[in-house]
Structure formats: structure tokens, C-alpha cells
Amino acid sequence: MDKRRYFDWAATALPLPSLGDIDIKNTFGNPSSPYAEGRQAKEALEKARSRCAKALKVPAECLYFTSGGTESNALVLHSLLLRPKKVKFLYSAVEHPSVRENCLVLEKLGFSPAIIEVEKDGRVSPEILSKALAKNPDARLAAIMAVNNETGAIMDMEGLSKILRAKDGAPVHFHGDLVQAAGKIPLDIRSWDLDSASFTAHKLGGPRGIGLLYLRKPLEVLYSGGGQERGIRPGTENTSGALALAACLEQYASPDAVKLEQEKARQRWGHLIGGLKKNPRALLIPESRTEDDLRFSPWILQARFKDVPGEVMVRALDSEGFAVSTGSACSSSSPDRPVLEAMGLDEHARLEGIRISQGWSTTLEDIVALLEGIEKALAFL
């Protein structure tokens, strides 16, 4: 094996080399402490918040540092527990486990969530959302991710929000999981008209344990503590993490950076998809996905190989020097593939699915090598 080639960026990205420049020595103080070290840390934290806000084009006071995407999603969903009534809410059938499983917890606690089905391409269409809303007119929250973590399907967030906003009666809180969208596709939180959104640093080359929650208006939350982050996420703040997250968002989430990186990524993915289409044993998920398909993120691809279980392909490629995965890393120990099931794939096909994802250091040479590696693995399997 010449060298390892990493294709599981959707699980976690390689760390950005520039993160080493972050000044952690002078920001170690507790931001809640009144003396100089504390004040210095507080200043750094607020500066990081402003930088994130600038990169995401949202007001800084709407951003709260959390431990990551999972916590950001949970904070929003669990806030329903504090409402006077057990309200109805919606979530898409392809949500990440951090949304889906928290919705199931709420269901156990007496809430009655409804699932928004998806089209065969794994996307929530405005029509489907309309129907779901018509069936559940008393829904008070809808959780829909912007980019699916397994298939790369990009949701029409603006179109979906228009449907939600056009609904008569009490407003629906629109929560968007933007974990796989930030730094990968152009974000427009204002046009998307989101009430809340979640982000995490480690999908962008930052460290684990730091994320963001965007809240248009503060929520009442279940957890309390020292009052940090204006009570939304109490706990001593992770200042160095916040600085790292700000650096990642600046580098990748600004419109210019996204445009440039996305274009390069689309070229590489076009090559990968074209190569796979020539392979008689390879099938894309969905099969309709094309080389330059704007409905999908150019960073994530779901594919399957006839008669080869996904986990076998993952191991075979691992032996050839490639890291790929089956579905979400957060549920890789579970044989269920709810996202693929929602797309209408039968059990056999679901079992064969693997996820390939690229990142900032992926090269065309890596793609060429991967296509060869797949050929080699299939020759043996």
C-alpha cells in the first residue's frame, strides 16, 4: 500500500494546518472571571463569535457556542419539553441520528412527531412538505437538514421555508441542520428564513467539541448552569475551540471560498461519478445522479456495488488504502439504513450502500487512485 487516501470527510475532516496559529496561551482564562485573564478570554470569545457571524452573515447575538451539531440539534428539540402543551412537530425521514433519535425520545415522552417523506432522490420537495403540513396543521416545528450526510442531497431550503411561512395559523419554527452544508455549499440563512440552525467545527477541519447554534430568537432551554452563552448553553466556554471554529468558517464558509472550493470539488466528483458509471458493478444512489448534478453536494456520494455488502466493500477498500464508510459514522454500528429506506431502496440494496466523501485536501489523483482501488477490490470480491 503506497499511501492512505481519506474519503470519509463527512464523518470528520482532516485538521486545517493553520489551526496551529491559534493563540491558546493568552486565552486560557475562564471567560466568566472578572480579572485580566478572564477578560482577555471573554474578549477572544466574543471576537470569535463576531467572526463566525460575519462568515455566516448573521447577527453575532444570534450565535451560541455549543459542543457540536448534536448538541445544537438537541437544544432546539428539547426546548419543546418546556412548552405548555405537547406540540406536534415534523422532521424529515433523512435526518441525521442526532435529530431523528432525539425526535424518537420526544415521542416516547408523549409528543407525536410526524415524518416528512422524501422523493426517490432523497430530497424533501416543497410539495411533500405542503402535504405533510396539510396533514399536520397544528405542527409547531419542522426540522429539515440542508445537505444530507449520507447521500449529499441538497434540500431547497428557500422553497421549503416559503411553504412553512405561507401556512395559516400559528408559525412553525424552522430548524435546519447545516452541519454538512457549512463550507460546502453557499449558505443563505436570511433567505432560508431559518429560526435555528446547527453547525460543527470538525466537519470543516476544526477540532471536535465545538459547534454553533444559530437562534433567531432566544429559546427557553432545558439545561441550566452558570448562565454562560446567555443561558442557552451554560458551561465554561471553549475559547480556543471557538477561535478554531471562527477560523474554519472564515476560510471555507465565506461565499467566495465556497464558490471556489465547490467548483473544484464538482470537477473531482464529476470524474468520480463518470468513472463509477463506467463500472458495470457500480450503481449510484440515487441512480439518477449525474456528473454535474446541482441537486447534490459535490462533497458526498452514496454508491453501491452489486452483490457486495457495504461493510465488505469498506473493509476491502481499507485494505487497498482507502477510508470510506457505510452511512453515518454516528450509526455505523447499526445495520439499519433509514435514509436509504426512506428513498425506497430494498433491504438488499440498502445493505450494499457505501458513502464516499471528499474534503479540502482531496486531489484528482486521489480520485483516480480510488477508482483503481475500487476496480481492484471488486476483482477480488
Next chain:
Amino acid sequence: MSKTLYLLKPGELTLKGGNRQSFEAVLRRNLAALLKGTGAQVSTTNGRFFVRCPEGSELQAEDALNHLVGISGWAKTRICEKEKPSVLAACVEEGRLLVSKGIKTFKVEARRTDKSFPLNSYEIECQAGDAICEAFPNLKVDVHEPEGIVSVEIREKAFIYGIANQGLRGLPVGTAGRGLLLLSGGIDSPVAGFMMACRGMSLEAVYFHAYPYTSNEARQKTVKLAEIVGRYSLGMRLFVINFTPLQMRIKERSPEEWRTVLLRMAMMDCAEKLAIRRGNKCLVSGESLSQVASQTIENITCTQSRVTLPVLRPLIGTNKEQIIGMAKKLGTYETSILPYEDCCVLFSPPHPILRGDPEEAWKLYEALECGDLIEEALRAKELERCGYPAKP
């Protein structure tokens, strides 16, 4: 340095006649091997084994005794002079331990090999019982179903023990030859290996690995199971054999419904070749009649048709519930149910043949022409040494 004394009661080997001494020698050797590194010393007198263990090594020594096949029980024991007051005082101390464990009823059991002791067994039982009752009035005698027993043995010294631990019974490992266990990551085969170890059989094991169809986690799980069983069988060599090319050959050349039976035939074939080369006298398998499609009597006949060595199946007449119960006691269950199952999607037919005809099986197996593949698999085997007591 003070030493803790343990008394061990041999199990089934006491029923042996002229061979008893050789069985005892093996038991003593096994005991010494398990106690290696503890600083404990082993001694024997008529029908009893004693372990003297330095302070601080008790936990290690007791763990060794819990893994020793061939004893019916063991107990931490008091030792005193063969004088009535000392014996009775020691019995009272054992009574105190029973009380501290919440025991309410007891009896005294005495055995006197030294007939010069002034009290006979019955008298010892009566007087010790009285002394204990006097010291602990809440403790009552129940000779029929006591919650606790205080045992007194008058030998070259007086030995008194109250709380006894059950041994694994059976015959010392190494007294019944050596077999090759077909070990998988499942629940059954480790139990089968343990049962044979309890019949005195030494074990080696073979695991058929089919990477990338089988995960490395599944292999690690099997190594862990071999470690657990190996602690009872005084160590176990585990041979890991890459079976992927054979599985692929079976997939290419055989009717789908026959794949499982043919795979098992190939495993038996390969295992026997390994067993013969290693000097093992039999194969040991975790099969249980009709548990799965490949374990119907017809399919067992097919899989057995390739081998001449005896195939021992200690679980053949047990049900899954019983096997799970044994696996839990043995300590393999939690490992066996870890979710690293073999990925058999390609190889497990949806409708496997239930009653294979041995003649047909033989023909299909011959058509696989897998002799060279088996030889290559055997050449490339890897060895894991599992459960050796003295492993650093």
C-alpha cells in the same frame, strides 16, 4: 510472611482406581501452572490438595482455583493443632464468618482420618455445633438443609473451613488427549470447548476468517473467546485460517442452496488436515441438533462425510437456552453477542437445503476442486496463543 491456606477437594478423579495417581499428578501440574507467578505452594496429602498462598496474592490464587478443572470444591481454611480447644475455637471463628454473611442455619461436618483424636466424627460435630450455637445464639442447627456448613478435617493437622466454593469438577485437563475445536465468534463453540476441557481434554482451536467478508473485529472477538476458554484449558493455540478464496470458490461453483453445507464440509476437511498434522485426536464442534439448517441430522451426515477423525459434539442434545446459560457461567456470553457477526449475505442462501443427500454433497464437494485452496489456506495459517496462564 503469613500465608493463606486453601484446601481443595478433587472431583471425579477420586473414582479412578489404579490410574488415580497419574490423574492426581496432572491435576497438581495444572494447579502449579495456574498458580504461576503467585508465589503459592502446592502440597498433597491423602485425597486433599493444599495451596499455601503468600499474603497479597489471594485474589490471583482464588481466580486460579476458579479456573481449575478437576476439583469439586475449594475453601479458605484454618489450620490448628489437633487439640480439642483449638479445634472448637476455630469452629467458632468459622461460625462468625457464617453470621457475617447473613447465614441463619448451619451444620458441622467432620471427617477424621487420624483416629487418635479423642473425639469421633459425630462427637466433633455435636461439640463444635454446641460451641457455635453458644457463641451465636441466632444461628440455628439444621442438619437437613443448612444454609452453611462448617467442615472439620482431622488429618496431620486439624483443618477447619466454613465457606466453601464449588469447583468445576470433571477431570484434569490433559488426561483425555487433545482435540481441535472449531471455534467461531458465536455462543455455542466456546461452550463446547469448555465442556471438553471439563472432560480432561486439552484443546487447540481453529477459526476460519474470511476478510473482508468477516471483519477483523470478529476475529478479535474469537481471539477473546479463545482467551476465556484457554484459561480453563491451560492455554489454547488458536489457528486463524483465511477462508475467503474457498468461500469464493463455493459461491462460484455450487448451487446456492448448498453453499452453507459445502462451506461446513470444507471447514471440516481443512480442520481435519490441521488436526492430523498437529497430532490432535479428534475435532470438537459446537453443533446442536436441528439448531440451524446446517445442523439437521442429514446435513451433519454430509459435513461429517469428509472426515475420518471422530467429531465430538458435546452440545448436540442441548437447546439454545441451556447453551446460553452455560455461556453466561463460563463468561463467554457477553463477548459472543458483540455485534461483529460474519457478513454472510453472499454465502448464506435464503433457502438453504435442509436435508442434504450425502452422495450429492460428496459430488458437489468434489466439483469444487478445493484441495489446493485448502493446502494454501493451511500454509498461510496464523497462530494466536490464547489463555496461557503464564502469559506475560
